Amino acid sequence: MINFLIVIFGISMLYMATSSRIAAQTNMLRLQGIVLCIITIFAHINELDTTSIWSALTSLFTHVDALVGAAFLIVETFVVKALIIPNVLDKVAEKNNIKRDNNPQFPNFYTLVISTIILFAGFMIASSQVDILQNISSLYFGVSVSTIITAFVFIAIKKKLLTHVIGFAMLENGIFLLSLSVAKEMPLIVNLGVLLDVFVAVFILGLLIGEIGSIYGNPDVTQLCNLKDSEMAKDE
C-alpha cells in the first residue's frame, strides 16, 4: 500500500514538472500532501503490535503519549501540507491574476524528459547501493531524492515568483518523504517545528509576491535584478 502511494507521489511530481497551469500545480501539491499524510498514518500503524485486534488495542493504550503526538503530527501534516499551503498559493495566484507560467525557451516536453531522467537516475542510484542504504526501501529513497532534484530544476527553469514558491513547497514535500523513509524518527517537537517553519516561509513568500506585484505589476524574476555591484540602483 505504501509503495503504491509513493508511486502516486512520483507521478504527481512528474505532472507538476510538466504542467504550466498554476491551478494544476497547486492541486498536485494537495495530492502530495494527502499522500504524505496517509504515509505518516501507515508509518505509525506499523509501530503498533498488529498481530491481533486485541493486542493492537492494548498497545494503543500503553502508548497513549506517543499516540497523541503521532495524531498531532498527522493532523498537522494534513492541515499544513494538504490544506493551508496550496490554498495560500491559490489565493496569491488569484490576487495577482497569475494563471500560467510559460517559458517559451523551454518547452514542457523537455522538462518531462529531464524529470524522467532524474527519476530514473534516482532509482538506479537507490537500487545499486542497497548495501549502503541499509534498511531504507530503495523506492522511498529514489522517489524522494529525485523529487528534491526535480524541484531544483523546476525552480531554475520557471520564471514567475509564484512558481518558485511552488517549487519550494515541492522541495519540502520531497524532504518530508525522505525523513519518513528513515525508520527512526525525529522527535515530535522537531517535526512540528519544521512544519511550522515551512508554513510560515510559504506564507511570507506569498505576502512578498503581493508586495512585489503591487510595485512591478507582474511579479517575475527577470525584473528582480536591481541590486548589483557594478551599477548602483537608485532607491525609490
Added chain:
Amino acid sequence: MNNYFVLDSLNLLFLIALVVVTVCVMFYQGFNYCKNAKENLKYYSIFFLFFLSMVGAILCNHLGLTWVFIEATTLTSAYLIMLHKSKNSLEATWKYVFLCSIGISLAFVGIILLLIGSGSVNSLFYDDLYAHASAINPFWLKLSFIFILIGFGTKAGFAPVHSWLPDAHAEAPSPVSAMLSATLLNSAVLVILRLVKLMSLAGLGHTVQVLMLAMGLLSIFITAVYVYRIKNYKRMLAYSSVENMGIISVGIALGSLGTIGALIHVLCHSLIKSSLFLTSGNILHLYNTKEVEEVKDIVSKNKCTSWLWLLGAMLILAIPPSPLFLSEFLIIKQFLLNGQIVLCMIMLLLLTFIIYGIMNTVLKMNYSTHNNNGTEPVKLPIRNYIPQIFLIVTAIVLGIYMPNGLFELIKNAGEMIW
C-alpha cells in the same frame, strides 16, 4: 534524558557576542525607531523574536531543533529587512528568504542523511552523536557534512553561497544590518562548529579541513575581487563580513592555534562590525544616500562620525591595536606551522588587496572635499555615538589586553571543536 538547551564554553562565547551587540543596537535605535506606535510595536516584537530565535539556536543541544531555530531567524528577520518597503528592500528580502530557505532545506537533507548513517544511535543530541561518533557510517557522515556545510554555510555567508548577503545587509535598516552581520552569521557558524567536532571524532577531520579551507579562501578571494567595484558603502561592509567569515573558516580548518584565532575573530568581528554598521546608519542619516560617490567630507559635517568610521575601518582591517590583528596573527602562525606557505601567501596577498580597497573608500568618504567650499556641521543625538564608542573601546582593550578569564574561556571553547 538529555536537555534540549545547554550552556558550555563554546556557546557561552557566542552568547556573549550576541548579548553585547544586541544591547548596543537597542541603545542606538532607542524605543522609537518607527514613525507611529503601531509600527513600533510590530517592529520591536519581531526584533525580539529574532533575538530569541538566535538565543535558541545558540543554546540548543539538538541538531534538529537547532535547524528549526535557524530557519526561524530567517523568517523573523525578513520583516525587519523589508521595513521600508522600497523596491530594493523588497527585492533583497525576496532573495534573502528564498535563498536561505532553500539553503536551510539542504541542511535538513543533511540531517536526515546523518540519521540514516547513524544506525543504532537514533538521536540527534550532540552528546549522543559525539559519544557514538565512531559507530556512524563514514560515507553518510561525509555526505551529510557536505549538505550541512552548504546549508548552514548559506546562512553564515561563506562563498560561493553568499549571494543573498550583500543585498540583505545593504537594504536593511542599519541597526538590523548590524544584528544580521554580527550575530546571525555567528549562530550559523556555531552549528557548523558542532558538526566539525563530530567529524573530527569520527576521524574525518581531513575532509573538514579541505572543505573549510577552500570555502574560506574563496570567500576572501570574492571579497578582494568585489571590493574595488563597490559603489555602496553598506555593500562594502557586507562584503567585509564575507571576508571575515572566510577568515574564521580558514582558522577552524587549520586547527589548534588557528581555532583559537578563529574564536577570537568571531567575538571581535561582532563587536567591530556592528559598530561600523551603526556608524553607517549615521552617515545614511547625514547624507541620505548609500552611494560612496555622493558622500564627501564627513569630517567637517560630523567629526565624531568620521572618527568612528575611520577607527572602525582600521580595526576591521586588522590594523593594530585591533584584536583581529591578534587573531589573524595566530591563524597565519598556524598556517606556517602546518607548512602551507603558498596558501598563506595567497591569503595575505588577498587581505592586502582588501585593506587597500576598503581604506581607499573610507578615506575618500572622510576627507575628499566638495567643489563648493564649506560643509555645514550637523549634530546627531548622543545615543548615535555612545554604542559605537563603547564597542570600539572594548575591541581595542581586547586587542591590547585580553583578560585571563576570557582567554581561558576561548581556550576551553577551542578544545570543544577539535
